[in-house]
Amino acid sequence: xxxxxxxxxxxxxxxxxxxxxxxxVWLYNRRSSGKxxxxxxxxxxxxxQGVMVKxxxxxxxxxxxxxxxxxxxxxxxxxxxxxxxxxxxxxxDVTGIEVIQTAEEYPIALKEHGVEFxxxxxxxxxxxxxxxxxLRIRAEIIRAMQxxxxxxxxxxxxxxxxxxxxxxxxxxxxxxKYFDEDAYLTQSGQLYMEAAAMALGRVYxxxxxxxxxxxxxxRHLIEFWMIEPEMAFVDHEENLRIQERMVAxxxxxxxxxxxxxxxxxxxxTSALEKVKAPFPRITYDEAVHLLNREGMEFSWGEDFGAPHxxxxxxxxxxxxxxxxxxxxxxxxxxxxxxxxSEVVLCDDLIAPEGYxxxxxxxxRIDDPRLLEExxxxxxxxxxxxxxxxxxxxYGSVPHSGFGLGLERTVAWICGLDHVRETIPFPRMLxxxxx
Numbered sequence: 001x002x003x004x005x006x007x008x009x010x011x012x013x014x015x016x017x018x019x020x021x022x023x024x025v026w027l028y029n030r031r032s033s034g035k036x037x038x039x040x041x042x043x044x045x046x047x048x049q050g051v052m053v054k055x056x057x058x059x060x061x062x063x064x065x066x067x068x069x070x071x072x073x074x075x076x077x078x079x080x081x082x083x084x085x086x087x088x089x090x091x092x093d094v095t096g097i098e099v100i101q102t103a104e105e106y107p108i109a110l111k112e113h114g115v116e117f118x119x120x121x122x123x124x125x126x127x128x129x130x131x132x133x134x135l136r137i138r139a140e141i142i143r144a145m146q147x148x149x150x151x152x153x154x155x156x157x158x159x160x161x162x163x164x165x166x167x168x169x170x171x172x173x174x175x176x177k178y179f180d181e182d183a184y185l186t187q188s189g190q191l192y193m194e195a196a197a198m199a200l201g202r203v204y205x206x207x208x209x210x211x212x213x214x215x216x217x218x219r220h221l222i223e224f225w226m227i228e229p230e231m232a233f234v235d236h237e238e239n240l241r242i243q244e245r246m247v248a249x250x251x252x253x254x255x256x257x258x259x260x261x262x263x264x265x266x267x268x269t270s271a272l273e274k275v276k277a278p279f280p281r282i283t284y285d286e287a288v289h290l291l292n293r294e295g296m297e298f299s300w301g302e303d304f305g306a307p308h309x310x311x312x313x314x315x316x317x318x319x320x321x322x323x324x325x326x327x328x329x330x331x332x333x334x335x336x337x338x339x340x341s342e343v344v345l346c347d348d349l350i351a352p353e354g355y356x357x358x359x360x361x362x363x364r365i366d367d368p369r370l371l372e373e374x375x376x377x378x379x380x381x382x383x384x385x386x387x388x389x390x391x392x393x394y395g396s397v398p399h400s401g402f403g404l405g406l407e408r409t410v411a412w413i414c415g416l417d418h419v420r421e422t423i424p425f426p427r428m429l430x431x432x433x434x
Contacts (some may be wrong), residue, residue, distance in 0.1 A: 003376030005077045013090050016080045021092070023048075027072045027103075029110060030065070031067070037065050039094065043077065049086060049131065050076055054092040065095055070110075071127070073100040107152030112265040116419075122425055123434050133261035134421055137254060138410045142206070145227050145404070148246050149204050152201055157196040159202045165384040172211045183395035185210040190401060191333075191388055193230035194364060197399055199390055204229040216429055218418040219306065221407055223427040232400035236335075236345035236363040238320060239400035243349060243359055244277040245402075247319060251275040254413055266276060267415040271352055274317050281321040284343065287312050303329045310354040319358070323347045334362040347402075355412035361402025368392035 009357035013021070013302070028038040028047065039050035047283070058172040069075070078094040106125050118125045125131055125145060138238050146156070162183045172186040189205040196203040206227045213220060229246075251272050254262070260270055282290070287308075291298040294311055298304075304312070304322070313320060334344040346362035365371045371392055375382055382389075410422035420426040424432060 044047040050094040070106040071103040133264040144250045159192035197230040248277045351412040363400040
């Protein structure tokens with residue numbers, strides 16, 4: 001009786017050097033040098049090269065391998081050996097294959113394709129090494145954020161996706177009917193997180209958000225994911241410290257745990273290695289002065305666009321906080337600076353290398369009278385926000401929070417040109433398929 005193969009994965013192949021193993025795989029590519037076939041195999045956990053020597057297998061096995069097409073699925077058996085020349089450090093001497101399905105002609109060939117073609121075939125494009133690496137890093141960023149928050153005593157709370165009101169007005173919201181009532185797809189879970197913080201102290205949500213913005217920039221998606229911590233008894237200063245500690249942790253985690261994926265992406269990690277707390281801080285006033293000094297005309301009271309954020313970031317080698325924005329440029333719930341009411345206790349965290357804002361946060365208004373004034377100024381329905389006002393009536397406390405956009409963070413850490421690659425199936429202005 002022969003040695004029975006151990007069923008394993010490519011990700012665990014290092015534990016089976018010298019052993020005969022069995023893998024469930026897809027064929028990524030095949031080439032032949034006459035008497036040897038080289039099979040590039042993938043299984044979702046990694047890639048490995050299978051080497052099949054004609055003299056060491058049956059004629060049937062040899063022909064089966066020769067007939068395989070790109071993305072054919074199969075079980076493959078062979079012996080694992082170390083190989084320093086291999087990107088993975090290992091190769092497999094193939095002795096047998098069992099074809100599950102011979103794939104039809106694969107539409108995504110191993111060549112350059114146009115963006116729209118690749119987006120139409122996104123369900124297949126994600127199989128490529130580059131896209132797989134991005135999605136692996138995305139998953140690790142999520143893991144790192146949640147592990148850090150959980151370790152800091154935060155509790156995960158899930159806000160609703162359907163809401164009767166909004167955080168920042170209804171102009172960019174998707175409207176729907178909730179039976180006989182108006183409802184909207186959420187653009188943020190923040191208001192609900194404020195309620196949860198009054199019950200649990202430090203909380204966070206993680207989920208999809210929706211913005212009906214007719215934007216085609218490389219930084220915008222219609223549907224994207226946010227992680228939104230909210231903290232009772234935390235002021236503006238402590239909020240900044242929490243943000244920078246979390247972001248620095250995430251970047252260092254990816255450098256440590258995703259070296260292979262970053263290598264596939266050809267990411268220059270030297271800039272990421274500098275991302276350690278504390279981060280530099282400048283006020284909105286100082287940012288305006290910087291822009292004007294650099295020859296960009298910008299008036300106090302305007303909001304920064306992508307070119308302005310990029311220019312500001314160029315002056316620093318780490319993410320930079322811009323704080324104390326004009327009250328008129330920010331949301332109704334942000335607390336004014338007690339010493340200067342025309343600005344609020346808020347921040348945007350601008351990533352280096354032109355990736356723009358990745359975090360936005362603020363201390364929230366805790367005075368019920370001031371919040372009521374803001375409702376009137378922004379023409380918000382007192383009835384719709386009555387529950388939110390209750391948070392200021394029954395034990396109001398200083399509290400702060402922030403939101404981190406996952407896709408922009410992925411784009412920055414991976415060094416991508418466009419956020420469309422940062423999410424498995426992007427929703428953009430002109431794309432709802434697949």
